Amino acid sequence: MVGRTLVPPLDIPWSEVVFGHQRSPSMEFKELTKKDAQVQLTHELQKLSTTCPQPMRESVQLDFDGFEKLFSRFINESGPSVEWDRIQKLPDAAVTCYSELHPPEGSTIKELLNKLVVVKLNGGLGTSMGCQGPKSIIPVRSELTFLDLTVQQIEHLNKTYGCTVPLVLMNSFNTDEDTQKVIRKYQGFQVKTYTFNQSRYPRINKESLMPIAKTAGNDFDLEAWYPPGHGDFYQSFKNSGLLQEFLNQGKEYVFISNIDNLGATVDLRILSFLLQGDNSSKCEFLMEVTDKTRADVKGGTLIQYEEKLRLLEIAQVPKEHVDDFKSVKTFKIFNTNNLWISLKAMSQILDEGTMDMEVIINHKHLDNGLNIIQLEQAVGAAVKSFNGAVGINVPRSRFLPVKKTDDLLLVMSNLYRLQQGSLVMSPLRMFETTPLVKLGPNHFGRVKEFLRRFASIPDMLELDHLTVSGDVTFGKGVSLKGTVIIIANHGDRIDIPPGAILENKIVSGNLRILDH
Structure with missing residues (x-):
C-alpha cells in the first residue's frame, strides 16, 4: 500500500477493495494508512454529493470541503494539544479588569456603535429543556423569548x-426554518436582521470513521448530520458573504455571544477600549472572562502557551491534571464565550489559511444503537491566531446563561428587572452573587412541567441556596430565604402552601394540600 493510493470503483466499498470480505470494520480501519483513510472519506463524500439536488450542490460541497480539512486534522494529529508542563503563567497585561475601562464620551458613542456588528449563536435546540424547535424562541421573561x-x-x-x-x-439546519418564520415579526423594528447557516457535517461511525449518512439532499436523515460547534462561525460567516459585506460597510468589530446568555449585551466600555485611545484597533481578539466559582469548574480558561494566549478546555486536559484544571486557586477565571473580534483581522487570517482551532472529539450514542463521533471546534479557541489578544475580567452579571430550568427559575424571579430587553439585578438584592439552584430533573427538567409546579414564581431576593427534589409544587406568593431544601421521597408529594415563608428550612416527607 505504501507509495500508491487506491481509489475503488464507485459501487464497491473501499474496505472490500483493500481487504476483501473477511475483516471487521474496526480491523480494516486500523490497518489503513492515514492517507488512505482520507481517500476513502473523499470517496464517500463524493458519493453523498451525487445524491443532492443540483441547486444544493455548491453549498454542500463547501460543507464537505470544510469537513475534509477537519477530518484530516483529526486523523493526523496525535498526542495532547497542550503539554501540561509547558503552560506558562498568564502575564499581568493578558487580562485587564473591567473596572479599569472608561465609558466613552457621549458625542462619540454613535460613531463607535456604527462600527459594530452583533452576532448571536443560534444553532441550538431547546431539547435539553423539553422544548421543540430553536432554544431562542423559548419564553424566558414576561412571555418574551x-x-x-x-x-x-x-x-x-x-x-x-x-x-x-x-x-x-x-x-x-436544525433552527433555520423556524427562525426565519419568527424573525418576520421584527420587520417593523429599528434593527436590520441578517441570518446565515453554519455548516452541516456528517456524523461518522466510531468504528469505520466513515459517514453514516446515505443521502445529502433535502430528505436527509437528521440523525446522520450535525452542526459542528460554534468554531465553524469564521468560515461559514465568510462563505455567506456577510464578512465582506460588513467590511464594505465600514464595520470594524463583531461581538459574538450565545443567544441563551442573557448577560451578553453590547458594552460601551469594551467597545471604547477596542476603538479609542491607546488600544485603538490594536487588539484583534478580546475574550470576556469572569471569576470562576465552584459551579464553573468545567469552563474553559485562558492560559499563556508558546508566548500566545490560548483557550484551554477541559477536554484537552490530561486525566492526571483534571483536578488542577478545576481548581479555583490555580485557574481563577473562565471563558464566558462573549467575544469581540476584528473583522479585518478575521478576513486576513481566513484568506491566509492560518485560523487554528483544536479539534474537539464528541462521542455520542444514537437511539438506533450506533456509536458515532462528531468533530467540532470552539469559537474561542481561535484566540491564538490573532495578534494583540486580551482578556477582560468582567462582572458576573455579563454571564447569565439559561441552560436548564434551574437557570430559568432565576431569570423569571424578582432577582432581576427587565430594562429595554436587558436583565438587571434588582437593587433590593443584598448580595452581588446569584443563588445556587438545583431542581430535580425528573419533575422540573422540562419547561412545561416546571411551569405547572409554580402557581407563581417565589420571592427569591434573600435566597442563597435552593434544592428541590421529587414531586413538589409551590403555591402563590411563596418566599424563599437563606438555604432551603425540599425533598419529596418516591411516592410522596409536597405542596408548599400559598404565602409560605421558608427561611433556612429543610422540608421532607409528605405534605398535601387538597381543594375541598
Missing part, C-alpha cells in the same frame, strides 16, 4: 444613539 429580548436590546441602542447596529443570527 431570548430572540425578543435580543432585538429589544439592539433596537434600544439604535433608537437612543441614532446608529445602525445590525443583528446577525448564526443558525443551524
